Amino acid sequence: MSLAHTHTAPAAASRPSRLRKAMRDGRLTTILFFLPPALMLFTLFVFMPLLEGAWYSGFKWSGYGEGPTDWVGSRNFERLTKHSTFMRSFNNTLVFVGVALLLQIPLGMAMALLIYRKSKSNTFFRLVFFVPFILAEVATGLIWSFIFDGDYGVTSIFTTWFGWEQVYPLADRTWAMPVLLLVFVWKYFGFHMMIFIAALQSIPDDLIEAARIDGGTPWQITRYIQIPMLKPAIVVSVFFAVVGSLQLFDLIIPLTRGGPSNTTHTLVSYLYNFGLVRQKVGFGSSVGVVLFIVSFVFAFSYRRFVMRQGEK
Amino acid sequence: MRTKLISLMAATAISIPTVLVAEEVKVLSIVTNRAGEVEYIDRVEKAFEAANPGVDVIVEYMDDESFKVKLPTLLQSKGKPDLFFSFSGGLVAEQASQGVLRDITDYAESTGCAAMHGEGGKNAYSVDGKLYGLPMYASNVALWYNKRLAAEAGINPEEIKTWDDFLGQVETAKASGIPPVIIGAKDKWPVMFYHAMLADRIMGPDGYAKAVAGEDGGFASEAWVETARQLKRLGDLEPFQPGYLDTTYDKTQTLFGDQKGIFMLMGEWLVSAQRATATDGKGMTNEEIGVVSFPVVEGGAGNPKATYGGMNGWLVSAGASDTAVDFLCHYVGTENQTEAGGLGFFLPMAIGADELVEDSHNKWSAARLGESSGHTVFDQNLNPAIAAVQLDIAVDLISGAVSPEDAQDLMEEERQLQ
Numbered sequence: 001m002s003l004a005h006t007h008t009a010p011a012a013a014s015r016p017s018r019l020r021k022a023m024r025d026g027r028l029t030t031i032l033f034f035l036p037p038a039l040m041l042f043t044l045f046v047f048m049p050l051l052e053g054a055w056y057s058g059f060k061w062s063g064y065g066e067g068p069t070d071w072v073g074s075r076n077f078e079r080l081t082k083h084s085t086f087m088r089s090f091n092n093t094l095v096f097v098g099v100a101l102l103l104q105i106p107l108g109m110a111m112a113l114l115i116y117r118k119s120k121s122n123t124f125f126r127l128v129f130f131v132p133f134i135l136a137e138v139a140t141g142l143i144w145s146f147i148f149d150g151d152y153g154v155t156s157i158f159t160t161w162f163g164w165e166q167v168y169p170l171a172d173r174t175w176a177m178p179v180l181l182l183v184f185v186w187k188y189f190g191f192h193m194m195i196f197i198a199a200l201q202s203i204p205d206d207l208i209e210a211a212r213i214d215g216g217t218p219w220q221i222t223r224y225i226q227i228p229m230l231k232p233a234i235v236v237s238v239f240f241a242v243v244g245s246l247q248l249f250d251l252i253i254p255l256t257r258g259g260p261s262n263t264t265h266t267l268v269s270y271l272y273n274f275g276l277v278r279q280k281v282g283f284g285s286s287v288g289v290v291l292f293i294v295s296f297v298f299a300f301s302y303r304r305f306v307m308r309q310g311e312k
Numbered sequence: 313m314r315t316k317l318i319s320l321m322a323a324t325a326i327s328i329p330t331v332l333v334a335e336e337v338k339v340l341s342i343v344t345n346r347a348g349e350v351e352y353i354d355r356v357e358k359a360f361e362a363a364n365p366g367v368d369v370i371v372e373y374m375d376d377e378s379f380k381v382k383l384p385t386l387l388q389s390k391g392k393p394d395l396f397f398s399f400s401g402g403l404v405a406e407q408a409s410q411g412v413l414r415d416i417t418d419y420a421e422s423t424g425c426a427a428m429h430g431e432g433g434k435n436a437y438s439v440d441g442k443l444y445g446l447p448m449y450a451s452n453v454a455l456w457y458n459k460r461l462a463a464e465a466g467i468n469p470e471e472i473k474t475w476d477d478f479l480g481q482v483e484t485a486k487a488s489g490i491p492p493v494i495i496g497a498k499d500k501w502p503v504m505f506y507h508a509m510l511a512d513r514i515m516g517p518d519g520y521a522k523a524v525a526g527e528d529g530g531f532a533s534e535a536w537v538e539t540a541r542q543l544k545r546l547g548d549l550e551p552f553q554p555g556y557l558d559t560t561y562d563k564t565q566t567l568f569g570d571q572k573g574i575f576m577l578m579g580e581w582l583v584s585a586q587r588a589t590a591t592d593g594k595g596m597t598n599e600e601i602g603v604v605s606f607p608v609v610e611g612g613a614g615n616p617k618a619t620y621g622g623m624n625g626w627l628v629s630a631g632a633s634d635t636a637v638d639f640l641c642h643y644v645g646t647e648n649q650t651e652a653g654g655l656g657f658f659l660p661m662a663i664g665a666d667e668l669v670e671d672s673h674n675k676w677s678a679a680r681l682g683e684s685s686g687h688t689v690f691d692q693n694l695n696p697a698i699a700a701v702q703l704d705i706a707v708d709l710i711s712g713a714v715s716p717e718d719a720q721d722l723m724e725e726e727r728q729l730q
Contacts, residue, residue, distance in 0.1 A: 148558075151554075173713075259498060261557075
């Protein structure tokens with residue numbers, strides 16, 4: 001008891017002085033000016049919709065009217081677990097995450113290692129590889145759906161030229177998903193490449209030079225110096241890759257619309273198709289809740305266990 | 313002097329907005345692909361504005377899918393449209409029950425607007441005897457075919473009377489090496505046409521109503537499973553153009569216009585649409601295209617004269633002004649509808665508006681609608697969730713991804729959840 005008293009007294013005494021200091025150096029003014037708008041926007045556009053989504057997930061509601069009234073409890077979630085298309089969509093989303101981690105990031109890193117040095121040709125290649133990332137997702141989807149159009153697209157020109165049979169990979173249940181993965185890798189590897197290029201350029205030249213003088217081969221320099229020093233960039237890249245894969249939607253709709261036979265849906269395209277399009281706002285919200293939980297658990301754990309370790 | 317000047321400025325400031333701010337009538341439409349229709353709508357809009365000074369009609373266009381998804385939110389926002397496009401069907405009742413529509417029964421009667429439309433059309437926009445909108449056009453889905461390719465394949469589609477006749481001709485055409493059927497399975501609804509029309513031919517007009525009410529096993533009844541079986545029979549013949557699962561409806565118009573296949577089950581709009589989208593910019597002439605009604609299924613309870621297609625029009629949103637209803641009456645009134653019919657955009661619904669319809673295929677469709685024993689409206693007769701399952705299973709049936717029994721179980725499962 002006395003200990004607690006002894007400890008709290010100086011803390012209480014220091015509070016007014018900290019407040020005075022904050023008032024003097026302008027921090028308090030900054031907080032009072034900038035925090036409320038940010039908090040308001042966050043509450044309005046993030047926190048409130050999240051709560052609303054969670055609330056709606058317990059209802060059967062078409063989206064019309066003042067609000068939901070037909071409470072169904074956990075029925076929407078029970079349906080999700082029994083719906084084979086949802087399970088497939090969940091699985092597809094995990095495949096996208098896996099491909100992002102195992103193909104997209106390594107490819108981005110490999111390209112970065114090849115072209116990180118400053119030269120005119122490297123600048124040109126950097127631009128070429130980064131352009132897909134700048135392209136709007138919907139435009140990308142439309143471009144690739146034209147490429148894979150076996151009747152009027154680029155594929156058709158090639159098959160006609162070589163006298164081969166026309167191919168329609170997006171119409172094939174086996175090939176539609178690999179095509180999506182190909183476009184997905186092509187679209188986003190440039191983003192990771194740029195992160196790695198920035199990180200590689202920050203590695204001191206004398207470190208590489210010293211390794212070279214010590215007889216290190218290019219592979220040894222990459223393996224034992226550059227890649228270990230890229231760790232902070234890898235940590236950030238992995239975070240963006242996973243979160244981006246979980247939210248993947250815009251590529252799916254123009255390319256396959258989740259077909260053929262709902263085999264290429266991701267969690268978000270499933271939510272859109274089976275929630276919004278079918279006017280089942282409650283059911284769609286339950287998908288949103290699942291997606292939020294998955295994203296939150298990942299983001300929280302990653303920040304707690306991986307990013308914090310990196311900071312140490 | 314200074315006080316007077318300030319008073320004058322204040323009075324001017326107050327009066328300016330009343331002069332400049334016009335009464336707005338906001339109209340939300342789906343995108344139209346018919347060449348010249350947007351210009352026609354502009355003319356209709358300007359004529360109304362000229363006759364009603366101070367009124368500003370604003371028409372916004374949205375593609376079908378975005379329209380369907382955004383409408384529920386839009387109708388509850390301050391920026392809601394006064395008038396919005398509607399495919400009619402079951403959704404009108406849902407919208408009316410949620411209070412997002414204006415009851416225009418009395419107003420449309422008093423202005424003589426309602427009298428310009430027949431009961432059939434008005435019924436599509438009425439719920440419990442209350443009128444919430446007005447129809448604009450109907451469409452009729454039929455089997456269109458390429459006469460030249462049919463002759464080359466050695467078939468005569470004019471002889472098609474039954475579903476078996478059709479399947480027989482499909483088989484013959486397939487053997488000749490010409491793709492017998494063009495279909496846009498990526499959009500799903502063109503495939504659903506087959507499922508819906510087979511259901512009508514097998515069960516008659518009560519098939520949907522009984523299933524929705526859950527009678528005889530609902531959508532899993534033997535008659536519905538038989539419907540699915542018949543559709544699967546078509547799919548088993550593998551009669552579709554290569555890559556049909558990744559083919560959109562828009563692309564099928566081009567394929568039909570480019571003469572890449574023989575049959576296409578579609579509304580009468582296909583005839584003008586294939587001309588607009590064919591690679592050579594011309595497509596086929598009316599004379600090069602033949603048309604037959606959807607065949608009957610032997611032993612089925614359906615009436616061969618029953619038609620299937622759209623009954624599209626406009627709904628008035630809650631709180632819309634009388635001016636908005638006046639514009640609707642002007643837009644879908646006999647005079648403008650007659651012009652639209654004459655321009656070949658669609659089959660107008662206003663009484664007496666079909667006198668200028670000249671297109672031979674539009675006339676054929678109008679005649680079929682005229683002698684129809686009953687007109688089923690697309691998937692919109694169903695709750696959107698059940699309709700979406702119907703779209704899914706139709707594609708899965710023709711591609712062999714699901715058995716007829718499982719397909720109908722899925723539809724019934726969705727019905728039970730409603």
